[in-house]
Amino acid sequence: xxxxxxxxxxxxxxxxxxxxxxxxxxxxxxxxxxxxxxxxxxxxxxxxxxxxxxxxxxxxxxxxxxxxxxxxxxxxxxxxxxxxxxxxxxxxxxxxxxxxxxxxxxxxxxxxxxxxxxxxxxxxxxxxxxxxxxxxxxxxxxxxxxxxxxxxxxxxxxxxxxxxxxxxxxxxxxxxxxxxxxxxxxxxxxxxxxxxxxxxxxxxxxxxxxxxxxxxxxxxxxxxxxxxxxxxxxxxxxxxxxxxxxxxxxxxxxxxxxxxxxxxxxxxxxxxxxxxxxxxxxxxxxxxxxxxxxxxxxxxxxxxxxxxxxxxxxxxxxxxxxxxxxxxxxxxxxxxxxxxxxxxxxxxxxxxxxxxxxxxxxxxxxxxxxxxxxxxxxxxxxxxxxxxxxxxxxxxxxxxxxxxxxxxxxxxxxxxxxxxxxxxxxxxxxxxxxxxxxxxxxxxxxxxxxxxxxxxxxxxxxxxxxxxxxxxxxxxxxxxxxxxxxxxxxxxxxxxxxxxxxxxxxxxxxxxxxxxxxxxxxxxxxxxxx
Ligand code: KIV
Ligand code: ZN
Numbered sequence: 001x002x003x004x005x006x007x008x009x010x011x012x013x014x015x016x017x018x019x020x021x022x023x024x025x026x027x028x029x030x031x032x033x034x035x036x037x038x039x040x041x042x043x044x045x046x047x048x049x050x051x052x053x054x055x056x057x058x059x060x061x062x063x064x065x066x067x068x069x070x071x072x073x074x075x076x077x078x079x080x081x082x083x084x085x086x087x088x089x090x091x092x093x094x095x096x097x098x099x100x101x102x103x104x105x106x107x108x109x110x111x112x113x114x115x116x117x118x119x120x121x122x123x124x125x126x127x128x129x130x131x132x133x134x135x136x137x138x139x140x141x142x143x144x145x146x147x148x149x150x151x152x153x154x155x156x157x158x159x160x161x162x163x164x165x166x167x168x169x170x171x172x173x174x175x176x177x178x179x180x181x182x183x184x185x186x187x188x189x190x191x192x193x194x195x196x197x198x199x200x201x202x203x204x205x206x207x208x209x210x211x212x213x214x215x216x217x218x219x220x221x222x223x224x225x226x227x228x229x230x231x232x233x234x235x236x237x238x239x240x241x242x243x244x245x246x247x248x249x250x251x252x253x254x255x256x257x258x259x260x261x262x263x264x265x266x267x268x269x270x271x272x273x274x275x276x277x278x279x280x281x282x283x284x285x286x287x288x289x290x291x292x293x294x295x296x297x298x299x300x301x302x303x304x305x306x307x308x309x310x311x312x313x314x315x316x317x318x319x320x321x322x323x324x325x326x327x328x329x330x331x332x333x334x335x336x337x338x339x340x341x342x343x344x345x346x347x348x349x350x351x352x353x354x355x356x357x358x359x360x361x362x363x364x365x366x367x368x369x370x371x372x373x374x375x376x377x378x379x380x381x382x383x384x385x386x387x388x389x390x391x392x393x394x395x396x397x398x399x400x401x402x403x404x405x406x407x408x409x410x411x412x413x414x415x416x417x418x419x420x421x422x423x424x425x426x427x428x429x430x431x432x433x434x435x436x437x438x439x440x441x442x443x444x445x446x447x448x449x450x451x452x453x454x455x456x457x458x459x460x461x462x463x464x465x466x467x468x469x470x471x472x473x474x475x476x477x478x479x480x481x482x483x484x485x486x487x488x489x490x491x492x493x494x495x496x497x498x499x500x501x502x503x504x505x506x507x508x509x510x511x512x513x514x515x516x517x518x519x520x521x522x523x524x525x526x527x528x529x530x
Contacts, residue, residue, distance in 0.1 A: 004265045006257065007233040008250065009209060010036050011045040012282055013058070014073055015247050016237040019288055020483055023507050026058045028285040033062040033070075035281050035354040036238075039274040041068065041250075043095060045235075048073040050083035054510075059084075063091025071095040071146060076134030085141040096138040099148035099176075100131045102155040102163050124159055131163055132170045139171035147172040148211065153179030157192060161199045168202045174233060175206045179222055182215030182245060190225030197230035209233035212248045214240060219248035224256060227266055238282040239290050239297060251275045251296040251328065259323050276329035277354040280382075284389045287474050287487045289461070296328055336380060339373035346384075353381060355388050365391055375491055376468040383464045386472070386489050399424055399509050400449065400502045407494055409437045417441040419498060421448050438497045445501055453477040453505070460493060475500040477508065484508040 013029050016022070024032070029046070036044050046062040047055040049072045063070040072088050074080035076098050088094035101110055107123050117123040131147065138145045147167035152160055164175050177196065179189055193210065197203055210226030210233070212219040223234045240249030254270045261267070279297035283290050292299040302325040317324070337345060343366050350357060350365070357365070368387050373379055404420035417440035418431040430448035434440030438458070446452055456476035462469040473496040475486045484507040488499025 003232075004267060005232065006227055006266050006268045007042040007207065007209075008254065008268050008270055009043040009045065009071070009211075009233050009235040010039075010041040010237065010250060011211075011235050011247065012036070012237040012241065012250075013062070014045040014047050014071075015211075015235075015243060016241040016282070016286070017047070018243045019241045019246065019286065020244075022241065022286040022288055023485055024285055026054060026061065029058045030061050030065060031356060032278075032281060032285060033066050034356050035274070035278050037066045037068050038271065038354060039278050040269050040271045042269070043069040043071055043233075045071040045073065045097065047087075049087035050074060050080040056083065056087050059087040060090070063088045063094060067092055069093040069095050069144065071097045074098045074134075074138070076100045076130045078137060081134060081138050081141070085138075088142070093144070094142050095144040095146055095174075096142055097146040097148065097176075098134045098138050099150050100127050100134065100163075101151055102127065102149040102160060103151035103153075104156065105154060106151045128163060128166055132166050135167050135170035135172045143171075143173070145172050146174040146176055146209070148176040148178055148209075150178060151180040152177040152192070153181060153184040153189065153212075157195055157199075160192070161196060164196055165200045165202060168200070168206045173206055174209050175203075176209040176211050176233070176235065177226070177231070178211035178235075179213055179219075180211075182213035182219060184218070184222060186218060186221040186225035189222040190229040193226045193229040193231050207232045209235060210248075211235035213243060214245040214247065217245070219246070220252045220256065223248040223253050228264070238278050239288065239294070241282070241286060241288050249295070251279065255296050255323060255328065258327075272327050273329040274354070276331075280385055281354055284385050287485050289459075289474075301325075302330060331381065336378045337369075337373070337384075338378055339370065341369075341373075341379075349381070350384060350388065353384060353388075361391065372470075372491075376464075376466065376470075378466070380464055383470060386463055386470050389487070390489050399506055402495070402498050402502055403427060404429075405441065405495055405498050407437045407441065409440075415440045417444045417494075419444045419448055421445065421502065423449075437494050441494055441498050442501050445498065445505070449505065451505070453479060453508070456483055458497070460497070463489070471496050473497045473500040475504045477501075477504045479508055479512075482508075482511065484511065 017024055033044055046059040049056040049059045059072045070088060070091050072084035074084040081096060081098055084096050107127055111123050116126045135145055135147050149160060149163050167175055208231040210223050210231045212222040234253050236248040236250040236253055238250050240246040254268050257266050290298055346366055346369055347362055365387055401422040403422045406418045409415040414433050415437045416433050420427055420429040428448040430444050432440055432443035432447050434443045456478045459474040461472055463472045464470045468491055470489055470491055471493045473488045477484050484504045486500040486504030488496040490496040
């Protein structure tokens with residue numbers, strides 16, 4: 001093993017999916033996992049199997065599909081660990097990832113009950129034992145076990161030394177040090193890793209991993225400080241998505257190491273040319289838009305606006321460019337398809353963009369491609385990504401589908417909408433008025449489905465260029481403090497709005513159905529645990 005090699009543990013499908021409002025269907029997760037394999041990540045954390053039947057199925061499908069280490073998360077509870085193993089067991093390289101909370105704040109908050117001990121010292125002992133038992137139990141299933149000390153960033157260093165030593169003694173081969181709340185400073189976090197390396201007696205039997213959140217915008221800096229002090233695995237996500245302000249962004253840590261190889265000797269095996277495709281796929285499937293000024297993958301990351309900069313670039317690219325867009329897969333020239341492009345041409349471009357196609361799916365996409373090509377003369381990569389996204393929306397199990405939409409509006413008339421919705425129970429049709437056509441459409445849908453939801457946000461943008469551009473609408477609705485997202489795409493913004501609203505309602509419906517099928521308060525127990 002090269003001592004300077006950094007392992008990339010991608011948690012887009014687990015921590016990333018915990019981003020508020022992000023929700024990926026099972027088929028979208030599998031597609032992303034295939035792209036992560038192309039990107040050559042070392043480990044894919046595919047989900048939290050015990051948390052829902054859909055999570056279990058996604059982890060299982062991914063473990064069976066890819067030739068990469070696949071991790072499943074579990075609390076330090078036997079049923080979670082067993083469920084993680086059951087989901088992973090037919091895969092080629094299963095890793096069970098289990099965790100306990102180790103900071104005093106977490107211990108007192110989560111283990112307040114006296115059965116865990118009366119004093120903090122007693123409770124800490126209980127957590128130490130839980131850690132040992134959980135890792136040893138996981139080890140009885142697979143040799144590849146990762147342990148995480150949740151909120152390690154705020155954990156007392158003496159206790160963290162004991163916990164990490166115990167986890168390694170029980171068989172952990174990777175010990176992860178998360179800065180769960182994104183609280184630490186790079187110098188402080190780096191010192192913590194150095195201290196663990198110095199004080200944990202059996203530390204050479206495991207790889208130290210870092211998992212940094214971005215609450216203070218320091219996740220990437222902290223991850224780099226971690227590796228400079230002995231960590232050899234970085235946990236990160238595509239586009240930096242994740243809980244609250246997100247996780248360390250994969251593209252940023254990887255490119256920082258690559259661009260500054262004059263300064264640091266560490267390297268990853270990431271195929272950086274696949275970064276851009278991965279970023280676009282995750283953004284379109286998750287509905288989380290990449291900010292234009294985002295490092296490496298934002299629309300403006302390689303744009304040079306001012307005259308002085310443009311002039312400098314024309315004379316010598318290096319004046320204002322520290323890396324070339326091609327190294328991260330940003331296309332130099334845009335490939336255009338059109339109505340005369342054949343099925344074969346479409347297929348090969350989609351494969352280049354990272355998609356994987358079944359024969360039937362290709363025919364379906366090709367039909368949609370021809371319809372779009374009739375409306376829009378030139379079809380760009382972003383149009384193709386949208387077509388794929390649309391088809392994955394349709395392939396996801398959905399209970400409601402828009403069958404028909406008619407709107408009436410004008411400067412002097414009351415906006416009115418009529419919708420017909422295909423449901424498992426048959427067609428439902430209703431009309432309603434509203435403050436504008438979007439409001440009228442949402443009111444008509446609510447009336448047809450006999451429901452009322454609180455609209456959290458409504459976002460519309462053009463995702464491709466030209467007058468016939470495709471518009472994307474992202475709708476967030478909230479029920480019982482849970483947010484659900486829906487996306488709709490069409491050249492017609494009102495139709496896109498109706499589709500997005502219905503998709504959010506479908507996610508809401510699926511969530512509450514799954515919740516009914518699970519034992520009491522299981523989901524809330526889980527959301528508290530992570
Ligand atoms: O942020 C965190 O502490 C986590 C752990 C479960 C690894 O996501
Ligand atoms: Zn996390």
